[in-house]
Amino acid sequence: MTKPTIRSDHGSVQSPESPTPAVGGGQTGLTELTRSTQPVKPPELSQQLFSTPMPPKRTFAEVVAPSKAPQTASQKFFFADSPPPSIGAVLTDEKGPTLVFSDAETETLAAPFRLALVGKFSHGKPQFRHLHRLIAGLGVKGAFTVSMLNAKHVLICLSNESDFSYLWLRRIWHIQGFPMRIFKWTPSFTPTQESSIIPIWVRFPELPANLFHKDALFAIANMIGTPLQIDDCTLNQSKLSNARIGIEIDLTKPLVEGFNLQINGVTIH
Known part of the structure; x- marks a missing residue:
C-alpha cells in the first residue's frame, strides 16, 4: 500500500531566550540572533496527530460477539449462537436423516x-x-x-x-x-456419472421461406428440445432447402420423431 508522504520544510526561528537586538555601549549594530535547533511542528500536522480521539476500549465479549450488521455471502464463519441456516430441510426415515434442497433453492x-x-x-x-x-x-x-x-x-x-x-x-x-x-454442467452433475444431456444438430427440410427468422426457428426447434444456435447459412437465408439448428436434448426422455406445422389453417407435415 502506498502511504501518503507528509513533508515539512522547517526553517530556523528565533529562540524565546534570545536577546533582542540592542544598540548601546557606544556600539552601533545588531547582536547575532540565537537560532533554535528544535524545529516547530506544523500546525496542521499537530492537529492531525493529536486531535483525533482514541477509539474506546472494548471488552473481550464485545470483540468476539457477532456483528449486528447484515451478513453477506462472503462471511466465512458461523457462530455457535446463530440460528440454523434458512436453506434446505432435514427429513428423517428408516435410512437416516437427509438434507433436501427444494427446486427453488437449487435453481438459486x-x-x-x-x-x-x-x-x-x-x-x-x-x-x-x-x-x-x-x-x-x-x-x-x-x-x-x-x-x-x-x-x-x-x-x-x-x-x-x-x-x-x-x-x-x-x-x-x-x-x-x-x-x-x-x-x-447441471446441479446434479457428478464426475462419476456422465450427463444424459447432449447437443445435436437437427435439419428441418423444406420450411417456408418466411419461417427463416430467428424467433420462428427457435419456436420450431423447441418442439424437439432446447434451441442453442442457428447455422449461419440458415440465419442469412443463403440456403433455404433446409434449416439447421443446434438443439439440446435429454437422452433419458422420449425423443420427438416428428411434428406438424400449421400456417393460415394449412397443415405442413
Whole structure:
C-alpha cells in the first residue's frame, strides 16, 4: 500500500531566550540572533496527530460477539449462537436423516453456473496453469474461468451464450494433443456419472421461406428440445432447402420423431 508522504520544510526561528537586538555601549549594530535547533511542528500536522480521539476500549465479549450488521455471502464463519441456516430441510426415515434442497433453492444456488461446461480429459491433460490460455486459444471471446473438479474434469464457467454454444456443440476439442470431451454442467452433475444431456444438430427440410427468422426457428426447434444456435447459412437465408439448428436434448426422455406445422389453417407435415 502506498502511504501518503507528509513533508515539512522547517526553517530556523528565533529562540524565546534570545536577546533582542540592542544598540548601546557606544556600539552601533545588531547582536547575532540565537537560532533554535528544535524545529516547530506544523500546525496542521499537530492537529492531525493529536486531535483525533482514541477509539474506546472494548471488552473481550464485545470483540468476539457477532456483528449486528447484515451478513453477506462472503462471511466465512458461523457462530455457535446463530440460528440454523434458512436453506434446505432435514427429513428423517428408516435410512437416516437427509438434507433436501427444494427446486427453488437449487435453481438459486445454480444460477451462477448457468453457462458452465465440464471438460473431461480421459487420456492425459495439459498442465492446469496453462489451461486458461489454451482454452482461450480455442476461440472463446468473452471472459471465463477454469476450475479443477478432479484429476480428469475441469469446470469452465463462461460469460456469454455464444461461447457456451460454440464449445458445447463441437463436443470434443483437442488441446495440445489431449482430447477434451465437453458436457453440460447441471446441479446434479457428478464426475462419476456422465450427463444424459447432449447437443445435436437437427435439419428441418423444406420450411417456408418466411419461417427463416430467428424467433420462428427457435419456436420450431423447441418442439424437439432446447434451441442453442442457428447455422449461419440458415440465419442469412443463403440456403433455404433446409434449416439447421443446434438443439439440446435429454437422452433419458422420449425423443420427438416428428411434428406438424400449421400456417393460415394449412397443415405442413
